[in-house]
Amino acid sequence: MTETIEAAARRIAEAGPSPARPARDPVNRPAIRDWLAAIGDANPVYERDGVAPPAMAQVWTMRGLRPAHEDLDDPLRGMSAVLDEAGYTSVVATDCAQTYHRYLREGEILAVRGRLTGVAGPKRTALGEGWFVTTESVWEVAGEPVAEMRFRVLKYRPGASAPVRSEPIRPVAGPDSAFFWAGVEAGELRIQRCGECGALRHPPGPACPACGALKPEYVVAAGTGTVHSYVVHHHPSLPGRRSPVTVALVDLDEGVRMVGELRGVHPSIGARVQAGFADGLPVWGPTGVELPSWELAVTPTVIISSALATRDFQDVHHDRDAAVRRGSRDIFLNILTTTGLVQRYVTDWAGPEAVLRGIEIRLGAPCYAYDTLTFTGQARGDEVAVVGRTATGEHVSGIVRVAS
Amino acid sequence: MIARSAAIAGIGATEFSKDSGRSELRLAVEAVRAALDDAGLRPSDVDGLTTFSMDDNAEIAVAREIGAGELTFLSRIGYGGGAACAVVQQAVLAVTAGIAETVVCYRALNERSGRRFGQANTPPGLDASWHYPMGLATPAAQVAMAARRYLHDYGATTDDFGRVTVAARRHAATNPAAWFYGRPITLEDHRASRWIAEPLRLLDCCQESDGAVALVVTAAERARDLRRAPAVVCAAAQGSGPDQFVMTSYYRDEVAALPEMGVVARQLWGQSGLTPADVRAAVLYDHFTPYVLMQLEELGFCGRGEGRHVIAEERLPINPHGGQLGEAYIHGMNGIAEAVRQVRGTAVNQVPGDGPVLVTAGTGVPTSGLILSGA
Structure with a gap:
């Protein structure tokens, strides 16, 4: 079975980018308004300027509830079909890195091209055995690239193998x-x-x-220091952790060196970092301005309205029984919404005129209905590091790039 | 005095594989017997045994299995592969001091089919608690920290690491005992190999192997009368640097350096009266490619940051057997056996000449080194 999956992955990857698939509808105000309401984003610039929130990029080319035809040219759809066939029928998104070349204007019609860039597995995960599928998408308006995305999902076999939950x-x-x-x-x-x-x-x-x-x-210690060296660990997977893990050796300002995980900063020797603490360990993060924290009560209404406003009709985001059947505690936030909440958190702080160049997030613990999601952030230069936590742990961590 | 008082009189090994299908103790016995045969000695001649830590092949267990009688010298050196040349030094010291006559050094491990050192499953001790929980839980990740700093300090590139592994695989390709016999690689293969711990790729990391190697050490005088031409030990040194840790010596000024190998180098040149220019071939411990470059620098073959030029310009024959990247990972003991073959003139990839051969042991840890030459 592994060979079949790997052969399919090679075939799809070698096929290269898919033909451009147009969005069903142009960028339009009703959809923008529904999205802003679901995310709770009161930023007035979108309506004022007739542009779409950048985090909506992916929304326009979502297939909708009843797609006209099964589009197996799409690399993620094609790869998912192969994995469905092999019994890996459930899906969660794990990573999303979006780059915005410009904001989209009402009336523009997007088209998306995708290509498969990685299929890794089978891996034992907290959800069950599965495969990580990575794709890259480019959105175009009349041939002009307007946004790009690297997207990773886990296709897993629900409840098939009780995973050995390894402790860090x-x-x-x-x-x-x-x-x-x-x-x-x-x-x-x-x-x-x-x-x-x-x-x-x-x-x-x-x-x-x-x-x-x-x-x-x-x-x-003051907790401030400079990166002396760093490592990005990929293989083998570390117990209880998701690769890659970035670890930095830091020269503290007091003159001693110390090792810790580096989060929320692109690693580079010489970068200034600030110590924090997570999971009983010191961790390095960006130095800079602390954003006020923001707490969001994640009601079923938040989850369902935002799933629909992002045109994500996966049952785990609106149907509690289906979610439980697939091994979840309850319905949970979809990644497009989490991306939107991260965007809102940063623009609420930076002000309505702030222009975002990119949002790069990684998901951890799911955010279920009735969780409280608390965002914290640190701004340094034109990057804002954002973390969103629930009572069970880190739901999202990421970096938002703001135009300077 | 170490100088030329003792010699390696016999070498023996099992096949190198990924799944030996036998116990580590049995592998040890096979290699020890082969080494004794090679020297023309019998198990009853053995009165000393020395080996590494991190396994269950106690000296007394090996002695029982080979049918040795009384032992007067038993010793073990810690710090993983750093022990390779140090066990030979132990044997030389015992022979020179008159404590034992025939000392066998051995290393047997099922590192691929049994306990794999590269997995992140070792519970941390006190020192490791500053590194493992934070994500530096494998040797590759620990070396990657020094490697990244090396690239930064000297403007080297990951291609410079790649050239080390390409050369090793070229040599292994013509060595029938090597796991990668007949399988050379290109720099493109290195570039395409997956990240293990950036900046290290899979092909920067040595392989994992099952197998065993043994060496028989006796007085140089006596070795001359035995079956094979002796490989005389011109120098044997151990070394640890200031503020030394196991794979994580991050707290001294320079991270991209191996001062413990500098300690070894000074002793090797001092004991032997030789210089780097005299060396015919070097067998350098190559568990990770960046440390090959740093060793060249610490040993005095070139200046700091210039190791890559020694490799690119092929200024020195290095690891003609393919090293641990290409032949097998037997904690450096297979490298010592290769140095003995180079001295004897019986290596598959024989380096011409009769000059001395340098061997080093595992780096990033307290380490060791040898210089061997003909009688």
């Missing part, structure tokens, strides 16, 4: 390092400091290599 690797604390991990719990980044000569040191130990004293104390 946890640190081990000993008498010489317990202060550090207690600091992480307390939201402090602590550096060992010799009680005798004052030398700072990381990783810590019982004795001071500078003066020999056995009198370790600590100071609380």
